[in-house]
Amino acid sequence: MAQPVLEFRDVSKRFGAVSAVDHVSFAIAHGEIFTLLGPSGCGKTTTLRLVAGLEEPDDGEILVNGAPMAAPRHNIFVAPDKRQMGMVFQSYAIWPHLTVFENVAFPLRVRGEAESAIRHRVQEVLETVGLAGLDNRGATELSGGQQQRVALARALVYEPSILLLDEPLSNLDAKLREQMRLEIRELQQKLKLTVLYVTHDQDEAMTLSDRIALVHLGRFEQVGTPTEVYETPATPFAAEFLGRTVSFEGKLVKNHSRCWIHLANGAARIALADELAMPFSGGESVRILTRPEDIEILPGGELKQNQLSGRIEQVAYLGDHFEYHVMAAGVSFVLEATKRQRFSAGAEVRLSVDSARFTIRPL
Amino acid sequence: MKSSTAVAAPSNSRFLFRPIRVAEFSLLAFLAVAMGLPLLFLFAGSFNLAPPGKGVVYGLGNWVRAFSDPGTLSALWMSFVLSVVRLIPAMILSVVFAWLIARTDMPGGKFLESFCWIAYFVPDFPLILAWILLLDPNFGFLNTMAQSVPFVDGPLFNPYGFWGIVWVHTSTGGIWFKVMLLVPVFRRLGATLEEAARVSGANTIAMLRRITLPVLAPMILAVSVLSFIRGLQSFNTELLLGTPAGIYVYSTRIYDYLQREPRAYGEATALGSVFLLVLAILLFFYWKYLSGNKKFTVVTGQGYSTLRVKLGRWKYVALGGCLLYITVMMVLPLVFLVVGSFMRRYGFFHIASPFTLNHWKNLLADPIFLLSLKNSLIIATVTGLGSVLLYSAVAYLVVSRRSVVGPLLESLCWIPHVLPGILLGLSVLWLFLATPLRFIFYGTVWGIALALILADSPVATQAFKAGFLQLGADLEEAARVSGASWWSTYRRILLPLLAPIATAVGLMNFGSALTSISTPVLLYSHQSRPLAILLLEYSFTGELERAAALGLLITAIIGSLMIIGRKFGLHLSGSD
Numbered sequence: 001m002a003q004p005v006l007e008f009r010d011v012s013k014r015f016g017a018v019s020a021v022d023h024v025s026f027a028i029a030h031g032e033i034f035t036l037l038g039p040s041g042c043g044k045t046t047t048l049r050l051v052a053g054l055e056e057p058d059d060g061e062i063l064v065n066g067a068p069m070a071a072p073r074h075n076i077f078v079a080p081d082k083r084q085m086g087m088v089f090q091s092y093a094i095w096p097h098l099t100v101f102e103n104v105a106f107p108l109r110v111r112g113e114a115e116s117a118i119r120h121r122v123q124e125v126l127e128t129v130g131l132a133g134l135d136n137r138g139a140t141e142l143s144g145g146q147q148q149r150v151a152l153a154r155a156l157v158y159e160p161s162i163l164l165l166d167e168p169l170s171n172l173d174a175k176l177r178e179q180m181r182l183e184i185r186e187l188q189q190k191l192k193l194t195v196l197y198v199t200h201d202q203d204e205a206m207t208l209s210d211r212i213a214l215v216h217l218g219r220f221e222q223v224g225t226p227t228e229v230y231e232t233p234a235t236p237f238a239a240e241f242l243g244r245t246v247s248f249e250g251k252l253v254k255n256h257s258r259c260w261i262h263l264a265n266g267a268a269r270i271a272l273a274d275e276l277a278m279p280f281s282g283g284e285s286v287r288i289l290t291r292p293e294d295i296e297i298l299p300g301g302e303l304k305q306n307q308l309s310g311r312i313e314q315v316a317y318l319g320d321h322f323e324y325h326v327m328a329a330g331v332s333f334v335l336e337a338t339k340r341q342r343f344s345a346g347a348e349v350r351l352s353v354d355s356a357r358f359t360i361r362p363l
Numbered sequence: 364m365k366s367s368t369a370v371a372a373p374s375n376s377r378f379l380f381r382p383i384r385v386a387e388f389s390l391l392a393f394l395a396v397a398m399g400l401p402l403l404f405l406f407a408g409s410f411n412l413a414p415p416g417k418g419v420v421y422g423l424g425n426w427v428r429a430f431s432d433p434g435t436l437s438a439l440w441m442s443f444v445l446s447v448v449r450l451i452p453a454m455i456l457s458v459v460f461a462w463l464i465a466r467t468d469m470p471g472g473k474f475l476e477s478f479c480w481i482a483y484f485v486p487d488f489p490l491i492l493a494w495i496l497l498l499d500p501n502f503g504f505l506n507t508m509a510q511s512v513p514f515v516d517g518p519l520f521n522p523y524g525f526w527g528i529v530w531v532h533t534s535t536g537g538i539w540f541k542v543m544l545l546v547p548v549f550r551r552l553g554a555t556l557e558e559a560a561r562v563s564g565a566n567t568i569a570m571l572r573r574i575t576l577p578v579l580a581p582m583i584l585a586v587s588v589l590s591f592i593r594g595l596q597s598f599n600t601e602l603l604l605g606t607p608a609g610i611y612v613y614s615t616r617i618y619d620y621l622q623r624e625p626r627a628y629g630e631a632t633a634l635g636s637v638f639l640l641v642l643a644i645l646l647f648f649y650w651k652y653l654s655g656n657k658k659f660t661v662v663t664g665q666g667y668s669t670l671r672v673k674l675g676r677w678k679y680v681a682l683g684g685c686l687l688y689i690t691v692m693m694v695l696p697l698v699f700l701v702v703g704s705f706m707r708r709y710g711f712f713h714i715a716s717p718f719t720l721n722h723w724k725n726l727l728a729d730p731i732f733l734l735s736l737k738n739s740l741i742i743a744t745v746t747g748l749g750s751v752l753l754y755s756a757v758a759y760l761v762v763s764r765r766s767v768v769g770p771l772l773e774s775l776c777w778i779p780h781v782l783p784g785i786l787l788g789l790s791v792l793w794l795f796l797a798t799p800l801r802f803i804f805y806g807t808v809w810g811i812a813l814a815l816i817l818a819d820s821p822v823a824t825q826a827f828k829a830g831f832l833q834l835g836a837d838l839e840e841a842a843r844v845s846g847a848s849w850w851s852t853y854r855r856i857l858l859p860l861l862a863p864i865a866t867a868v869g870l871m872n873f874g875s876a877l878t879s880i881s882t883p884v885l886l887y888s889h890q891s892r893p894l895a896i897l898l899l900e901y902s903f904t905g906e907l908e909r910a911a912a913l914g915l916l917i918t919a920i921i922g923s924l925m926i927i928g929r930k931f932g933l934h935l936s937g938s939d
Binding site for chain 2: 001053054079080081083084085086087089091093095096097098105106109110111151154155158164249
C-alpha cells in the first residue's frame with residue numbers, strides 16, 4: 001500500500017474507567033471511504049474526534065500523510081486548526097450568527113486568503129453541494145438538508161486531506177437520507193476525497209463504504225469490504241450486528257473424509273464442504289451461523305440433502321412480503337419470503353439451507 | 364383494590380373542574396388587586412394633591428413641584444449613569460470569569476463556581492458597612508494604614524461618592540450572579556460550534572473573536588440589560604454612600620421625599636410614575652429587540668465538550684487573578700466586618716485593649732433588637748410560606764392546567780421583576796392608605812410580608828413553572844388514571860416531587876425577606892420594624908460596631924439557611 005493518508009498505531013483513549021478506544025490500529029488509503037460502524041457508545045465518534053484533534057489520545061500514534069498528529073509518548077499534539085481536516089458534525093454546528101456564505105467562507109478567512117479568491121471558491125463549493133443562490137440566507141433559516149449541505153461545503157472549501165463525517169445523515173428523514181447518501185458517494189468519486197465516516201446505520205455503511213470497521217467496546221472487531229464483513233463475519237458480534245443471523249447447535253462428525261453436522265435434536269444431517277470442516281477434527285459440539293436469506297422455505301415432504309423439517313408458527317403480512325416465524329431444530333427464528341409462496345400458521349415445511357454459507361464455531 | 368373509586372371517576376372529574384375554575388379567577392383577582400392596583404394608585408396618586416386617605420383633589424401640582432426641583436431630573440439621570448457605569452466592569456469580569464471556569468483548563472473552576480453561589484447570598488448591607496469600615500476617610504482601616512506610608516497626607520480613599528458606589532457595587536451585586544448565569548451558557552453553547560471553528564482552521568483567539576463571542580452576544584446582551592434594569596432598583600448602596608456626598612438616585616430621592624415633615628407623597632408618586640414610564644419604554648425596546656432577532660435563535664451544540672482551551676502557564680496566572688478578586692471583593696471586607704464588631708472603637712488599634720465583646724452583648728440585650736428579631740422571623744416565615752403557596756398555585760395553573768387566564772397571571776407576576784423595591788413599597792403603601800386595608804396592613808408585619816411576597820413573584824413563579832414543566836403532565840395523568848383523586852394526586856405525587864423546589868423557593872424568599880431594606884423601608888412602624896431596618900438605623904446613628912455585629916448575625920443566619928436548605932432539599936428529592 002502506498003503512503004496511507006491516515007494511520008492509527010495502537011491508539012488508546014480512556015474516559016475515567018471506560019476505554020473508549022482500546023489499542024486500535026488501522027490505515028486509510030487515498031480516495032477511500034472508510035466507515036466506522038457500531039452501536040452507540042462503542043467509541044466510533046471518539047475515534048473520529050481523535051483524528052480531528054478534538055480529543056487527545058492517551059497512548060499510541062496518529063499519523064496523517066506520514067506526519068505525526070498525536071503521539072503522547074513523544075509529547076506531540078497538533079492542534080485541530082493545524083491539521084487541515086474537514087469535518088461535518090452530527091448537529092452540523094452551523095454558526096447561527098453568520099450567513100451561508102460566511103459559514104462556508106470561514107475556513108478560508110481564518111487562513112487569510114484574498115477576498116476575490118474566497119468569493120470564487122465559496123461560489124464553486126456552494127454549486128458543488130447544490131446550494132448556489134442561497135449565499136445570503138441566515139444559516140438557521142435553512143432546512144435540515146440544506147444545513148447539512150452547508151456543513152459539507154464548509155468542510156470541503158479548503159480541500160482537506162481527510163473529510164470526517166460524524167453521523168451526517170442521522171438527523172434527516174428517510175427519503176432525504178437516501179438521496180444524500182448517493183450525493184456524498186458521487187461527490188467523493190468526483191473530488192477523489194478520502195473520507196472517514198461514522199455511522200450506526202448498516203445500510204449507510206454497506207452502500208457507501210469501500211471498507212468498514214466494525215467497532216465494539218472500543219475495539220475493531222473486523223475490518224473489511226462490505227461483502228467481507230457481511231458474508232464472513234469474523235466474530236459473533238460481527239455476525240449479530242450486521243444483518244440478522246439464525247443459529248443452530250449440533251455435533252460435527254467426520255468419517256471417510258466426508259463431513260456432517262448432526263443437528264441437536266436429530267432434525268437433520270447436513271453435509272459440509274471440506275474447507276469449512278478443516279479446523280475441526282470431528283466429534284466437537286459446534287454452533288452454525290447462517291443468514292435468514294440463505295434459508296428457503298419449501299412445502300412439506302420428504303427431506304432431501306441439506307434440508308430440515310420445520311413448522312410455521314406465525315405469519316405476518318407486510319404488504320410486499322411475508323414474515324414467517326419458524327420453529328426448527330429446537331430453534332425459533334424469523335424468515336422472509338416473497339408473496340409467490342404462501343404457508344399458513346401450523347403448516348409443516350421443509351427448510352433448505354446453504355451449507356457453503358455457514359459460519360461454524362466450536363461451542 | 365377498591366373498584367368503586369374507578370366507577371365514581373367520570374362524575375367526579377366534572378365536579379372537580381369547577382373549583383379549579385373558581386381558584387383560577389380568585390387568584391387572578393387577588394394578583395390583579397395586589398400587583399396591578401397599587402401601580403394604578405401610584406399613577407393616579409401622582410395627580411392627587413391631597414394627602415392619601417383625604418378627599419381627592421386633582422391637579423398637576425405634584426408634577427410641577429417635583430420637576431421644578433432641579434434635583435429630580437439629576438437623580439433620574441444619576442440612576443441611569445450609575446447603572447451603566449458599573450455594568451461595564453461587572454460584565455467584562457463576569458464574561459472572563461465564566462469563560463475561564465467553563466471553557467479553559469484553569470484549575471479550581473468548581474471551587475470558583477460554588478464560591479460565586481455562596482457570595483450571591485451574602486446580603487449587601489453588611490458588605491457596604493464593611494467597605495465603610497475599610498475606606499472611611501476618618502477611621503477607615505486602609506486610610507489609617509496609608510497614613511504610615513511616606514508622602515501620603517490626608518485620606519487616600521473615600522467611599523462616599525460616585526466611584527465609591529461603583530466600587531462597592533462591584534463587590535456586592537457585582538459579578539456573582541452573572542457568573543452563575545453565564546457559566547452554563549458557556550458550557551452548553553460552545554461545544555460543537557467551537558470545535559467546528561477549530562477544525563476549520565481557527566486558532567483559539569480567532570475562534571473566540573469570530574465564533575464564541577458573536578454567538579454568545581445576544582445572551583450577554585440579555586444578561587446586561589437585565590442587570591441594568593436590576594441596577595436601577597438599587598437603593599442601599601446609594602443611600603449609605605451617595606446621600607452623605609449629596610449624590611441622589613431616584614430611589615433615594617423618593618426616600619428623601621418621604622422622610623420630610625410632612626411626607627411629600629405627591630412628589631414621591633410623581634417621581635415614581637416618571638421612572639415607571641421610562642422603564643416601560645426601555646422594556647418595550649428590549650422585548651422588541653429580543654423578539655425581532657430570529658437570526659439569533661440559540662442553537663445549542665450537542666453534548667458537552669471535553670476540549671478545553673489550554674492556557675499553559677497562564678492558567679495559574681488566571682487562577683491567581685480570580686482568587687485575588689474574590690479575596691479583595693468578598694473575603695477582605697467580611698474579615699474586617701468581623702474585626703470591627705469586636706473593636707472597642709473601630710479603627711483604633713493603638714488604644715489599650717482595643718477588642719471587646721460589648722457590642723455583641725449590647726446588641727443581644729437590646730429590647731428593640733429582640734422585637735425586631737421577632738418581627739423579622741414572622742415576616743420571613745409568612746413571606747416564605749406565602750410565596751410557596753401562592754406561586755406554586757400560579758405555576759400549576761399556567762403550566763399543568765394551561766389555564767385560559769394563565770398568560771394574564773404570568774404577566775402580572777413579571778411586574779415586580781422590573782419594579783424597584785422602593786416603588787413597590789410606595790405603591791403598596793398608597794393602596795393601604797387609600798383603602799380600608801389600612802387597618803390590617805398599614806405599619807404592620809402583615810403589610811411588609813404582603814409587599815415582600817409580591818416582590819418575590821417573578822423568581823418563585825419561574826422556579827415552580829420550571830418544576831411543573833419538568834414533571835410533565837404524564838405523571839399527574841398517570842396518577843389520575845390509576846384512580847387517585849385530584850387531591851391525593853397533589854398530595855402523593857406533585858407535592859413530594861416538587862418538595863425540593865418548594866424548599867428552595869421558600870428558603871430563598873425567607874432569606875430575601877430577612878435582608879430586604881428598600882421594600883419595607885416605607886412600610887414599617889416602630890412596632891413592626893424588621894432587623895434589616897434596625898441595621899439601617901444603627902448605621903445612620905453612627906453605631907457602626909453594633910451594626911457590624913448585627914450585619915454579621917444576619918449574614919450568618921442566611922448562610923446557615925442556605926447550607927441547611929441545600930441538604931434538606933437534597934434529602935427530600937432522594938437523590939443521595
